[in-house]
Amino acid sequence: MAGPYEIFVLIKQVPDQGSKAGLNPDGTIDRAKAKRMLNPFDRYALQAALHVKRTYGGRVTAISMGPPPAVEILLEALEHGVDRGFLLSDRRLAASDTLATAYALYKTVTHVGKFDLIFCGLQTTDGDTAQVGPQLAERLSLPQVTYCEDFHLDDGRLHARRIIEGGVQFVDCVAPALITVANSYHPLAYKSFRGAWRVQQLQRNPEELGKYIRTVDLDIIQADPERCGLKGSPTIVAATEKVGELGGNCSMYEGHAPDEMVGELIEKSNLKEFLVA
Amino acid sequence: MSESVNLAPPSDGEVLVIAEQILGELQPVSLELLGAGRYLADKLGGKLSTVILGDNLGDIPKKLIEYGADTVYVADDPELRTYRTLSYRRVVCDLLETFKLPPHIVLLGSTTTGRDLAPRIAANFETGLTADCTELDIGPYEHKSKVDPSKVGLYEGCLYAIRPSFGESLKARILGPWKNPQMATTRPGQMTPLAPDANRVGKIVNIPVKLQKEDLRLVVAETVREVSKGVRLAEADVIVSGGYGLGSKEGFELMHELAKCFENSAVGASRKVVDLGWIPYEHQVGQTGKTVRPKIYIACGISGAIQHRVGMSKSGTIIAINKDPDAPIFKFAHHGIVGDVYQIVPELIRQFKDKLATKGEKTVVHTH
Ligand SMILES: Cc1cc2nc3c(=O)[nH]c(=O)nc-3n(C[C@H](O)[C@H](O)[C@H](O)COP(=O)(O)OP(=O)(O)OC[C@H]3O[C@@H](n4cnc5c(N)ncnc54)[C@H](O)[C@@H]3O)c2cc1C
Ligand SMILES: Cc1cc2nc3c(=O)[nH]c(=O)nc-3n(C[C@H](O)[C@H](O)[C@H](O)COP(=O)(O)OP(=O)(O)OC[C@H]3O[C@@H](n4cnc5c(N)ncnc54)[C@H](O)[C@@H]3O)c2cc1C
Numbered sequence: 001m002a003g004p005y006e007i008f009v010l011i012k013q014v015p016d017q018g019s020k021a022g023l024n025p026d027g028t029i030d031r032a033k034a035k036r037m038l039n040p041f042d043r044y045a046l047q048a049a050l051h052v053k054r055t056y057g058g059r060v061t062a063i064s065m066g067p068p069p070a071v072e073i074l075l076e077a078l079e080h081g082v083d084r085g086f087l088l089s090d091r092r093l094a095a096s097d098t099l100a101t102a103y104a105l106y107k108t109v110t111h112v113g114k115f116d117l118i119f120c121g122l123q124t125t126d127g128d129t130a131q132v133g134p135q136l137a138e139r140l141s142l143p144q145v146t147y148c149e150d151f152h153l154d155d156g157r158l159h160a161r162r163i164i165e166g167g168v169q170f171v172d173c174v175a176p177a178l179i180t181v182a183n184s185y186h187p188l189a190y191k192s193f194r195g196a197w198r199v200q201q202l203q204r205n206p207e208e209l210g211k212y213i214r215t216v217d218l219d220i221i222q223a224d225p226e227r228c229g230l231k232g233s234p235t236i237v238a239a240t241e242k243v244g245e246l247g248g249n250c251s252m253y254e255g256h257a258p259d260e261m262v263g264e265l266i267e268k269s270n271l272k273e274f275l276v277a
Numbered sequence: 278m279s280e281s282v283n284l285a286p287p288s289d290g291e292v293l294v295i296a297e298q299i300l301g302e303l304q305p306v307s308l309e310l311l312g313a314g315r316y317l318a319d320k321l322g323g324k325l326s327t328v329i330l331g332d333n334l335g336d337i338p339k340k341l342i343e344y345g346a347d348t349v350y351v352a353d354d355p356e357l358r359t360y361r362t363l364s365y366r367r368v369v370c371d372l373l374e375t376f377k378l379p380p381h382i383v384l385l386g387s388t389t390t391g392r393d394l395a396p397r398i399a400a401n402f403e404t405g406l407t408a409d410c411t412e413l414d415i416g417p418y419e420h421k422s423k424v425d426p427s428k429v430g431l432y433e434g435c436l437y438a439i440r441p442s443f444g445e446s447l448k449a450r451i452l453g454p455w456k457n458p459q460m461a462t463t464r465p466g467q468m469t470p471l472a473p474d475a476n477r478v479g480k481i482v483n484i485p486v487k488l489q490k491e492d493l494r495l496v497v498a499e500t501v502r503e504v505s506k507g508v509r510l511a512e513a514d515v516i517v518s519g520g521y522g523l524g525s526k527e528g529f530e531l532m533h534e535l536a537k538c539f540e541n542s543a544v545g546a547s548r549k550v551v552d553l554g555w556i557p558y559e560h561q562v563g564q565t566g567k568t569v570r571p572k573i574y575i576a577c578g579i580s581g582a583i584q585h586r587v588g589m590s591k592s593g594t595i596i597a598i599n600k601d602p603d604a605p606i607f608k609f610a611h612h613g614i615v616g617d618v619y620q621i622v623p624e625l626i627r628q629f630k631d632k633l634a635t636k637g638e639k640t641v642v643h644t645h
Binding site: 017097098099102125126127128129130131132133134135137138139141143144145146147149159162163164165166167168169170171172173174177184230231233234235236237238239240241242243249250251252253254255258259261262263265266268269270271272274275276277 | 388392404425442449451455496501515552597609612616
């Protein structure tokens with residue numbers, strides 16, 4: 001089986017931690033107020049999915065689970081050249097841990113249909129577990145390549161380079177497979193003017209947009225609500241505690257001539273204790 | 278006052294550590310896990326077991342006993358020489374199936390292997406898994422949320438899995454007391470191994486390896502790994518590390534020149550520049566490189582990504598040189614110069630040389 005490939009890419013909307021708005025006093029995130037963005041790690045997954053389509057041919061479907069505003073990242077994916085998007089949105093999914101999330105995504109993936117490759121991000125910037133990809137692969141009984149830095153396809157066979165401790169590993173397997181893409185993969189290319197324009201047009205015409213982005217719930221994908229949300233989650237976040245910013249008191253030397261800054265650094269630090277005699 | 282009943286599932290308190298080797302070399306995180314596992318098992322009144330998979334494991338099982346294991350399950354088979362998700366998953370899941378009661382706790386390292394394997398095992402057994410923990414403990418938990426009335430009540434002997442989150446600004450305590458095994462991965466360098474005891478007794482149990490065709494779907498064509506030879510990062514008092522901000526391979530000449538200004542120094546690097554081939558792997562500091570703890574760490578043109586930070590954050594003094602005032606490294610460095618490495622580092626070297634020269638003069642004055 002050579003190209004074209006049926007490619008799925010899983011993307012998640014996360015709070016924008018760069019913006020201080022939407023942080024509760026205890027440091028947790030007020031999801032209602034926080035700015036939202038596409039999980040930065042999923043940009044590499046998107047790039048990988050689009051690369052397959054552009055190089056070998058095929059169709060890219062973006063899939064996300066989240067509250068209704070998550071449709072924003074599916075629109076963003078369309079702008080980048082993704083062909084269609086599915087949003088799984090259902091109140092019964094609230095407080096899903098990774099096991100419940102992977103189950104719900106598994107039901108969504110099988111609802112959407114057949115695929116050759118599933119790309120995931122390495123991890124998210126909020127839950128930050130890197131567990132959902134492998135858990136989904138387990139549900140789908142797929143081989144997986146995690147920490148993938150680069151890959152190519154050869155007649156349906158995936159050849160990939162992945163990160164390991166102290167080095168890299170070259171692996172290969174036949175599609176279907178699930179790949180989690182490392183942030184040392186190629187960054188997401190800028191969206192084309194045409195892509196952005198097309199999505200702008202679509203947004204003016206909800207009926208037309210509905211052909212490209214579909215929102216589904218647990219009933220549509222025939223998922224068991226008992227296995228979703230808080231009920232389906234074996235873990236809970238029992239408590240959080242704010243820890244001081246790491247170090248947090250860096251003496252900065254800034255805005256002066258190099259010789260002055262360096263002089264000051266040598267003066268104030270313990271560097272001189274270690275100079276060769 | 279009514280006595281609360283313990284709703285925790287039945288358990289004999291056993292803790293299982295999934296140990297890890299790469300090309301026959303036992304990974305340090307496995308010994309750290311045994312240290313943590315011993316503490317947890319003792320608190321639960323259970324035994325500590327560990328499983329190791331590989332080919333020609335030699336005296337690794339014995340070493341695992343010396344470091345605290347009561348039982349070592351050994352899967353020694355040519356097919357297990359290199360880690361592969363599906364074959365390792367099969368052997369570990371088969372082993373867990375043989376337990377009358379599931380282990381209370383199962384632990385793995387948050388390495389690229391542990392983070393690849395743990396979620397597959399957890400999903401197979403539909404149990405909870407906490408990622409990348411920095412602390413583990415045992416304690417009671419009272420569940421009050423009424424969302425699922427069947428869960429309300431007291432649970433004894435829960436695994437407290439504590440992990441940093443939201444860019445390390447929060448510590449979250451994750452619990453999953455309803456089902457065993459309670460699983461967690463722990464960050465390398467966080468737990469403390471026990472002192473090895475050659476007289477410790479333990480049991481070594483060979484376990485069957487029954488792989489199926491579908492477990493061999495992925496082929497490892499090649500593993501490229503450079504284990505440190507000449508570079509003595511671990512022992513150095515001063516490490517001068519270079520990152521992508523150096524702009525080219527030649528930048529490392531400057532790093533070596535700066536390092537030469539110090540006694541007992543070494544040159545380190547970020548993974549990004551190692552990947553680019555600017556410097557060999559053995560210089561890499563971080564999650565997939567070395568964990569170092571020098572008295573002074575000088576980071577030149579390194580952004581301070583979490584994977585780099587975990588390998589050097591315990592250094593005595595961290596000095597960062599970066600042209601971006603918002604670089605994450607300034608959040609945890611002790612001294613930060615905002616500037617171009619090619620202006621700052623030569624100036625540092627020049628001023629050090631001046632200092633040494635004046636030192637020399639003074640000595641001369643004295644002897645006269
Ligand atoms: C502070 C904190 C700590 C937590 N710790 C744990 C824990 O230790 N164990 C646990 O089981 N749960 C934990 N959770 C819950 C977990 O964050 C959620 O289950 C979340 O839905 C998915 O996990 P993640 O964000 O870690 O995803 P990751 O596993 O890091 O995501 C990897 C990839 O999977 C895909 N993906 C993940 N979520 C979605 C989605 N909603 N839609 C589409 N694709 C997706 C993306 O491609 C993503 O890049 C924690 C939550 C918080 C807030
Ligand atoms: C599974 C996994 C494991 C990993 N393991 C490791 C690991 O062990 N070690 C590791 O280091 N990384 C590791 N990484 C990679 C890590 O995420 C970062 O990508 C990497 O650390 C970035 O390297 P860097 O800081 O050199 O480059 P960048 O992030 O690109 O930073 C370069 C910095 O240089 C500054 N700069 C640019 N020009 C100049 C100049 N002229 N003067 C001064 N400053 C300048 C920039 O402002 C920037 O801050 C791992 C990643 C993954 C996914």
